[in-house]
Amino acid sequence: MEEKSVPHYRRLYEQLRKGIVDGIYKEGDLLPSENELCALHNLTRPTVRKALDLLAHEGFIKKQQGLGSIVHKLPKGIGILSIAGTTTAIGKKNLKTTTVVRPRVQNWPSDFFFALSDEFKTVGCIYFERVRFVNDHPIFYEQTYLPNINLPRFTSRNLDNKSLFDLLRQNYQLEIKGGEQYLKAIEAVDEKICEYLNIRTGQPVLYLSRKLETNRINFSFFSFMYCNTSDFSLYGVF
Amino acid sequence: MEEKSVPHYRRLYEQLRKGIVDGIYKEGDLLPSENELCALHNLTRPTVRKALDLLAHEGFIKKQQGLGSIVHKLPKGIGILSIAGTTTAIGKKNLKTTTVVRPRVQNWPSDFFFALSDEFKTVGCIYFERVRFVNDHPIFYEQTYLPNINLPRFTSRNLDNKSLFDLLRQNYQLEIKGGEQYLKAIEAVDEKICEYLNIRTGQPVLYLSRKLETNRINFSFFSFMYCNTSDFSLYGVF
DNA sequence: TTAATTCAATTGTAAATACAAGAAGTTAAA
DNA sequence: TTTAACTTCTTGTATTTACAATTGAATTAA
Numbered sequence: 001m002e003e004k005s006v007p008h009y010r011r012l013y014e015q016l017r018k019g020i021v022d023g024i025y026k027e028g029d030l031l032p033s034e035n036e037l038c039a040l041h042n043l044t045r046p047t048v049r050k051a052l053d054l055l056a057h058e059g060f061i062k063k064q065q066g067l068g069s070i071v072h073k074l075p076k077g078i079g080i081l082s083i084a085g086t087t088t089a090i091g092k093k094n095l096k097t098t099t100v101v102r103p104r105v106q107n108w109p110s111d112f113f114f115a116l117s118d119e120f121k122t123v124g125c126i127y128f129e130r131v132r133f134v135n136d137h138p139i140f141y142e143q144t145y146l147p148n149i150n151l152p153r154f155t156s157r158n159l160d161n162k163s164l165f166d167l168l169r170q171n172y173q174l175e176i177k178g179g180e181q182y183l184k185a186i187e188a189v190d191e192k193i194c195e196y197l198n199i200r201t202g203q204p205v206l207y208l209s210r211k212l213e214t215n216r217i218n219f220s221f222f223s224f225m226y227c228n229t230s231d232f233s234l235y236g237v238f
Numbered sequence: 239m240e241e242k243s244v245p246h247y248r249r250l251y252e253q254l255r256k257g258i259v260d261g262i263y264k265e266g267d268l269l270p271s272e273n274e275l276c277a278l279h280n281l282t283r284p285t286v287r288k289a290l291d292l293l294a295h296e297g298f299i300k301k302q303q304g305l306g307s308i309v310h311k312l313p314k315g316i317g318i319l320s321i322a323g324t325t326t327a328i329g330k331k332n333l334k335t336t337t338v339v340r341p342r343v344q345n346w347p348s349d350f351f352f353a354l355s356d357e358f359k360t361v362g363c364i365y366f367e368r369v370r371f372v373n374d375h376p377i378f379y380e381q382t383y384l385p386n387i388n389l390p391r392f393t394s395r396n397l398d399n400k401s402l403f404d405l406l407r408q409n410y411q412l413e414i415k416g417g418e419q420y421l422k423a424i425e426a427v428d429e430k431i432c433e434y435l436n437i438r439t440g441q442p443v444l445y446l447s448r449k450l451e452t453n454r455i456n457f458s459f460f461s462f463m464y465c466n467t468s469d470f471s472l473y474g475v476f
Numbered sequence: 477t478t479a480a481t482t483c484a485a486t487t488g489t490a491a492a493t494a495c496a497a498g499a500a501g502t503t504a505a506a
Numbered sequence: 507t508t509t510a511a512c513t514t515c516t517t518g519t520a521t522t523t524a525c526a527a528t529t530g531a532a533t534t535a536a
Contacts, residue, residue: 005497007519033486044521046284049487057295059418064455065487066529077420081319083476180297182315182471185423185444204442206423209471217302217499233420233447236474238321243527245489271516282491287517303517304498455529 008043009050016051020060020071031061031069058082059237077235078134080208083178086132086140087163094135096161100196101129103155105148112145113182114211114222123148130159131196139228141196146221174219179212188226197228206234246281247288254289258298258309269299269307296320297475315473316372318446321416324370324378325401332373334399338434339367341393343386350383351420352449352460361386368397369434377466379434384459412457417450426464435466444472 019025032040037048052069055061059079061069080089087095107124108116125145132140144164146154151172159167168174184207188194194201206227213220227234257263270278275286290307293299297317299307318327325333345362346354363383370378382402384392389410397405406412422445426432432439446463465472 009519035486045487046522047520050519052487062451063487064529065527066485068486068529075418075420081421081474081476178476180313180473180475182473183319183421183444184467184471185442185465186467187442202440204423204425206421206444213300227423229422229424233422235418235420236319237418238319238416247489273516283517284492285490288489290517301517302499304500304515306499306516 008041009047009054012037012041012043012048012051013054016055017060020055021074025071027071027073029071030067031071033068057237058084075235077233078139079235081181081234081236083176085163085165085176086142087165090134092161096133096136097159098131098133099128099159100131101127103128103157103159105155108145112222113209113224117218119149119218120147126151126154128159134232137228137231138197139232141193141226143224144221145223147219149219168214173215175215177213177215179210179220181208181210183208193226197226199228199230203228203230205229208234246279247285247292250275250279250281250286250289251292254293255298258293259312263309265309265311267309268305269309271306295475296322313473315471316377317473319419319472319474321414323401323403323414324380325403328372330399334371334374335397336369336371337366337397338369339365341366341395341397343393346383350460351447351462355456357387357456358385364389364392366397372470375466375469376435377470379431379464381462382459383461385457387457406452411453413453415451415453417448417458419446419448421446431464435464437466437468441466441468443467446472 016025016031025031031037031052034045034048034052037043037051038045041048052061052063056063056069059072059075059082062072063069078089080086103126105124106127108121126148127146128144130140130142130144131138132142134140157167157171165176168176185204186207188197188199188203188205189201191201193199193205194203197205199205206229208223208225208227210223210225211220212223254263254269263269269275269290272283272286272290275281275289276283279286290299290301294301294307297310297313297320300310301307316327318324341364343362344365346359364386365381365383368378368380368382369376370380372378395405395409403414406414423442424445426435426437426441426443427439429439431437431443432441435443437443444465444467446461446465448461448463449458450461451458
């Protein structure tokens with residue numbers, strides 16, 4: 001009996017992905033060919049190809065006609081620009097999270113960067129702030145705004161060292177399907193930012209504004225992130 | 239008789255894309271349904287779906303099960319983070335380009351950020367610098383390195399107000415298939431950068447390091463871009 | 477030995493088909 | 507009037523089949 005209703009291509013994708021990040025498939029290796037994967041997992045080629053396309057799209061493999069699927073080298077930077085949340089992008093062992101402003105219900109800022117529906121404006125938002133440490137250095141200072149709709153008990157949840165994506169999926173059946181993001185380089189002028197990220201006033205930080213879309217229709221939430229990129233780069237493929 | 243060998247899904251993708259950027263399909267509109275597109279273009283659903291998946295992947299549409307393909311609003315920022323080159327991302331009318339260092343053959347820098355094959359190191363590179371103006375404001379200062387392999391007459395070409403991607407495709411049959419990128423926020427300390435981008439010393443700029451992969455196997459080239467993001471954001475979807 | 481050819485394996489493109497799942501409107505019942 | 511069930515249209519997932527294009531190794535010919 002199969003679990004729930006996760007599509008086959010998605011399960012194969014996750015299995016292969018795990019094989020790559022765990023080092024079972026190493027850089028330069030060829031994945032099993034499409035036909036081999038078909039036989040191994042009792043699937044058909046279009047299904048297998050869909051899984052491989054996902055991997056290629058996120059930079060884990062490069063496909064080459066006539067040759068196969070080549071495992072790509074692991075990036076030097078933090079792969080936060082694609083759909084992966086911070087926890088997935090960095091890995092739990094190197095990531096620590098502290099909540100500096102606990103979740104609370106409030107109104108949306110009047111000059112909010114993203115467009116808000118009337119419903120969103122009416123119900124207000126759940127707001128919180130977190131600082132995330134990579135190898136014990138504070139790298140991300142993140143402000144999150146969730147529409148206050150159907151999120152019972154959220155304000156009393158503990159977000160320390162947890163993946164927000166996981167929490168939303170496990171407790172509210174919310175799956176992040178995609179989103180859009182805007183990037184800027186700015187000076188860290190706000191005192192709080194400098195304090196949290198342990199940088200001097202005026203130091204450049206990368207400012208990332210994101211709208212995150214979920215499987216619940218018309219339910220998106222928002223995140224504004226200040227990144228200290230002096231030691232790390234943000235990494236992405238395209 | 240059909241042109242060359244452009245896949246059907248690709249041609250449909252480009253046609254729909256043009257319909258969106260030209261405003262024939264407006265924000266919030268529904269594209270014709272998959273079955274309608276099949277009938278219109280004499281294609282089958284998997285082919286049509288592949289075209290739509292491309293559009294969705296680049297943020298032009300959102301697909302919603304049971305409803306259709308919804309045209310997404312045009313982004314506020316510059317969509318350079320995906321595969322589009324600068325010219326495509328901004329549009330020719332608002333983009334001007336000047337060459338500040340004409341293409342020349344030289345050695346690779348000793349501390350080059352990306353790994354280079356032995357062949358690349360042997361042949362050296364073609365190097366040039368350009369400044370790109372959006373609405374007559376200098377926004378991008380870009381340093382480009384191309385492996386000096388099979389690019390006859392490149393050093394004598396004029397790059398002003400031209401798309402490098404187009405030039406490579408038309409003159410050398412080189413198609414950009416994808417790549418990887420690293421982003422940082424840095425201070426503009428180099429005098430040349432400040433002069434070219436017309437900013438003061440110490441102002442934050444977004445530094446974008448890119449490896450661009452082509453259809454010629456093992457032929458990639460590299461671009462390092464300093465972006466003044468005080469008036470524009472870089473935009474991407476995921 | 478070298479170069480050209482052939483061959484098998486791999487990914488790329490495309491069609492035809494079937495059913496599931498979700499959204500929206502229509503109809504019928506309460 | 508309101509609610510519920512039904513129908514229809516949409517996209518999502520999956521199978522099956524076929525052929526094209528590319529690669530790399532093996533084979534053959536010079």
